[in-house]
Amino acid sequence: MNLFLEFSLIGLASGGIYVLAALSFVIVYKATNIFNFATGEMMMFGTYFFYLFDTQLGFGWVAGLGMGLVSAALLALAIERTMLRPLLGRPHIVLVMVTFGVGSILRGFAGLFWGPNVRQLPEILPRKPIFLGDILVPGKLAWGFVTVGVIAGLFMLYYRYSRAGTAIRATSIDQVTAESLGINIRAVFLLAWALAGLLTAASGIITASVNGVTPQLGLVALNVLAVVMLAGMTSVGGVVIAGLFVGWMETIVGAYLGAAWQSFIPYLVVLVVMFVKPSGLFGEQRVERI
Amino acid sequence: MSAQVSAAPAASFGRKALDPRIELLSWILLVLAMVSVPLWGSVYAVYMACLIAINVIATVGLNITVGYAGLLSIGHSAFLGVGAYASALMWLHLGTPLAFNLVVGAVSAFAVGLVFGIPALRIKGVYLAIATLAAQYSLYFVFQQWTSVTGGDRGLSLPKIDVFGYGDTGFYYVVAFVALVATLAARNLFRTRIGRSFIAVREKDYAAQVLGINVVVTKLVAFGIGAAYAGVAGALLAAFLRIVNPDQFTLVSSVFFLAAVVVGGRGSILGSILGALFMTMMPDLLREVIAHFSSEGADLASLLSPVREIAFGLLIVLFLIFEPRGLVGFVDRALGRAENVEARQEH
Numbered sequence: 026m027n028l029f030l031e032f033s034l035i036g037l038a039s040g041g042i043y044v045l046a047a048l049s050f051v052i053v054y055k056a057t058n059i060f061n062f063a064t065g066e067m068m069m070f071g072t073y074f075f076y077l078f079d080t081q082l083g084f085g086w087v088a089g090l091g092m093g094l095v096s097a098a099l100l101a102l103a104i105e106r107t108m109l110r111p112l113l114g115r116p117h118i119v120l121v122m123v124t125f126g127v128g129s130i131l132r133g134f135a136g137l138f139w140g141p142n143v144r145q146l147p148e149i150l151p152r153k154p155i156f157l158g159d160i161l162v163p164g165k166l167a168w169g170f171v172t173v174g175v176i177a178g179l180f181m182l183y184y185r186y187s188r189a190g191t192a193i194r195a196t197s198i199d200q201v202t203a204e205s206l207g208i209n210i211r212a213v214f215l216l217a218w219a220l221a222g223l224l225t226a227a228s229g230i231i232t233a234s235v236n237g238v239t240p241q242l243g244l245v246a247l248n249v250l251a252v253v254m255l256a257g258m259t260s261v262g263g264v265v266i267a268g269l270f271v272g273w274m275e276t277i278v279g280a281y282l283g284a285a286w287q288s289f290i291p292y293l294v295v296l297v298v299m300f301v302k303p304s305g306l307f308g309e310q311r312v313e314r315i
Numbered sequence: 316m317s318a319q320v321s322a323a324p325a326a327s328f329g330r331k332a333l334d335p336r337i338e339l340l341s342w343i344l345l346v347l348a349m350v351s352v353p354l355w356g357s358v359y360a361v362y363m364a365c366l367i368a369i370n371v372i373a374t375v376g377l378n379i380t381v382g383y384a385g386l387l388s389i390g391h392s393a394f395l396g397v398g399a400y401a402s403a404l405m406w407l408h409l410g411t412p413l414a415f416n417l418v419v420g421a422v423s424a425f426a427v428g429l430v431f432g433i434p435a436l437r438i439k440g441v442y443l444a445i446a447t448l449a450a451q452y453s454l455y456f457v458f459q460q461w462t463s464v465t466g467g468d469r470g471l472s473l474p475k476i477d478v479f480g481y482g483d484t485g486f487y488y489v490v491a492f493v494a495l496v497a498t499l500a501a502r503n504l505f506r507t508r509i510g511r512s513f514i515a516v517r518e519k520d521y522a523a524q525v526l527g528i529n530v531v532v533t534k535l536v537a538f539g540i541g542a543a544y545a546g547v548a549g550a551l552l553a554a555f556l557r558i559v560n561p562d563q564f565t566l567v568s569s570v571f572f573l574a575a576v577v578v579g580g581r582g583s584i585l586g587s588i589l590g591a592l593f594m595t596m597m598p599d600l601l602r603e604v605i606a607h608f609s610s611e612g613a614d615l616a617s618l619l620s621p622v623r624e625i626a627f628g629l630l631i632v633l634f635l636i637f638e639p640r641g642l643v644g645f646v647d648r649a650l651g652r653a654e655n656v657e658a659r660q661e662h
Binding site for chain 1: 449456
């Protein structure tokens with residue numbers, strides 16, 4: 026029983042990293058209606074930015090973190106402005122294909138600049154394990170989870186109570202009305218992408234602080250998509266629950282059935298959601314069956 | 316967002332048909348070019364021609380799904396993998412002839428495609444893209460981990476195939492013949508009820524439904540045919556390279572095929588041929604460029620794979636922004652068929 030609790034805690038903690046990436050996905054989808062298949066690659070690239078400023082250029086982790094996050098946000102802005110803005114009003118499939126292409130470009134540049142080998146990030150999070158009674162949780166995982174919680178909490182406060190967050194929500198509900206009420210839609214798009222850049226970079230850095238970063242880090246995207254689908258694409262709060270659930274299930278399945286089965290969990294989640302409830306657990310009823 | 320301004324009423328159903336005599340002439344020229352390659356070409360030219368023909372089959376298949384039916388599939392190479400493994404296993408264990416293996420490849424890819432397609436295609440939207448991405452990852456995983464059947468990372472090695480005692484040249488003619496038949500079949504498909512229903516569903520699914528088209532079945536058939544083409548291409552690829560391993564069927568090669576469709580021209584058979592031709596030559600071109608610019612002794616192979624990924628992605632993005640009709644748009648302009656270019660409506 027103790028073992029099960031221990032695995033559960035580890036699973037919940039590792040599910041935390043999905044939450045931030047999934048939030049970035051949801052904010053872009055809500056504000057701009059673009060299905061961002063480059064989420065995983067943006068995560069990976071933001072992590073490399075941090076590695077670049079911290080380790081390669083030697084600014085130290087505080088300055089490196091700030092510069093890495095700013096660069097990730099700028100990259101996201103550049104993607105929106107140069108590649109997606111010219112396609113406004115074009116069919117949806119075209120925009121999705123472009124994000125898929127952007128993912129490939131980012132993977133390629135990461136491989137070109139940093140090579141295929143693992144790069145270790147500096148030790149920011151304390152390594153010392155945490156004991157809850159008899160249960161041991163690895164220190165980095167626990168502190169990573171706390172960090173995720175703080176960031177997600179701040180993000181949700183911003184999203185709910187700031188003027189900009191309100192503008193994003195208004196745009197998501199009805200673009201035309203929002204614009205006619207004086208909301209600058211283009212600024213909202215840019216803001217959503219900048220936030221997405223920040224969130225993906227943060228989730229990438231926390232993920233990579235455990236195992237280091239490779240260009241393959243972006244492949245976690247399928248797990249993030251599973252989380253997003255389970256939550257229902259448009260639900261900011263649902264993403265948190267779904268992320269923790271998927272992380273928990275992966276760890277439990279990996280622990281009891283073997284790591285091989287773990288890889289099928291995201292797909293299984295996607296499949297079940299599509300069969301049973303395509304709008305997800307907390308999504309709006311935007312989904313249409315035919 | 317999707318409030319698309321409806322274009323001029325002209326050409327909303329596609330392009331003005333080519334003069335049949337010109338079309339027949341270009342098919343004849345194509346056949347002549349294909350037949351003559353082994354006569355004037357080097358071993359390398361025949362090798363490339365084989366690869367191009369195989370990629371044409373796969374690209375035509377993806378274009379049926381993406382270009383004609385408007386369904387985004389981003390896991391095309393996984394279905395090539397299914398066809399390749401299925402045919403290789405038939406060959407190794409049962410010793411069946413190549414023609415039979417091609418059919419097995421097509422059928423198995425079709426079946427696996429439906430497994431991933433059925434849940435996704437009942438719903439509108441990008442769910443097929445997610446499902447095919449999942450297919451990409453989980454099928455790669457199956458190829459890699461199911462060691463007792465697929466041979467794991469080392470893959471399966473196949474014996475050399477000898478067609479009528481002509482060796483590689485004979486095999487090239489087989490590939491070229493299959494590619495020609497597959498391409499002609501796709502061309503004619505869009506003059507039948509089924510093919511036109513794909514286009515109708517892409518244009519407006521509600522309207523298609525009102526016209527009595529079963530939208531779900533149509534989408535499933537369109538996606539399944541695309542996967543079956545991939546299966547045939549995969550079976551030929553296995554016989555051609557005589558090795559099947561998981562690393563041939565990664566996300567990168569799915570990006571490759573999507574780029575071939577976008578670069579060539581969505582919803583165009585000629586576009587599929589041009590796109591596959593262009594994309595197959597591209598890695599070699601890139602290798603030359605890298606060798607030209609990189610310093611002495613640099614590790615070319617380690618540079619090539621990231622540069623390839625960048626180039627594939629950039630081609631998709633740039634063509635979608637600047638020339639959504641792909642290379643076919645250039646051809647139309649060169650032939651002075653400007654009305655097709657100007658009145659383009661995108662799907």
